[in-house]
Amino acid sequence: MTSHDPASVTKGPSTFADILEAADRYAATFGHGRLSPIPARAMAIVSCMDCRFDPLSCFDMEPGDVHIIRNAGARVSADVLRSLIMSTIKLDVSRIAVVHHTQCATHSLSSMDVAQAVLEKTGNDPAGIDFMTTYDGHHTLLSDVRDLANCPYLPRGTAVAGFVFEVETGRVKQTTDLFTVR
Ligand SMILES: [Zn+2]
Numbered sequence: 493m494t495s496h497d498p499a500s501v502t503k504g505p506s507t508f509a510d511i512l513e514a515a516d517r518y519a520a521t522f523g524h525g526r527l528s529p530i531p532a533r534a535m536a537i538v539s540c541m542d543c544r545f546d547p548l549s550c551f552d553m554e555p556g557d558v559h560i561i562r563n564a565g566a567r568v569s570a571d572v573l574r575s576l577i578m579s580t581i582k583l584d585v586s587r588i589a590v591v592h593h594t595q596c597a598t599h600s601l602s603s604m605d606v607a608q609a610v611l612e613k614t615g616n617d618p619a620g621i622d623f624m625t626t627y628d629g630h631h632t633l634l635s636d637v638r639d640l641a642n643c644p645y646l647p648r649g650t651a652v653a654g655f656v657f658e659v660e661t662g663r664v665k666q667t668t669d670l671f672t673v674r
Pocket of ligand 1: 540541566593595598
């Protein structure tokens with residue numbers, strides 16, 4: 493069996509043949525080999541990992557345009573902050589959009605709920621892991637955006653705002669004020 497054998501291409505949990513086969517086709521017509529690592533739109537997007545949201549299509553962007561940093565719930569975790577500092581300080585990003593979405597799984601359960609599920613499925617207690625869930629998505633988004641605007645490690649003048657993508661309609665609304673790092 494090889495990755496080039498169509499019979500081996502499955503979406504099963506035990507093989508990556510499907511993505512390798514797709515990557516072969518992608519490389520055959522690849523045209524982005526000379527892109528700059530500096531995002532052309534000077535923007536970083538922090539979004540949920542939800543598979544229904546496609547930032548590039550939604551915002552009419554292409555490879556080379558934007559940094560996209562994703563995690564469960566679009567939370568500004570310590571690691572997201574690390575990436576945003578790299579984006580702004582080293583790669584000329586001057587705008588940060590934090591994009592939540594409707595029907596987010598992280599808005600309907602507690603961190604303890606997740607910990608309990610981990611315990612049931614693995615037998616191990618993930619004590620010490622903050623799953624950063626919330627029952628108030630808007631407050632959490634506003635709080636994360638404000639924290640970014642007040643972050644002393646982002647350049648002055650960096651624009652920050654919060655948005656919500658509606659998975660039902662494809663529409664995006666800005667749901668926080670526009671903040672500027674001072
Ligand atoms: Zn989500």
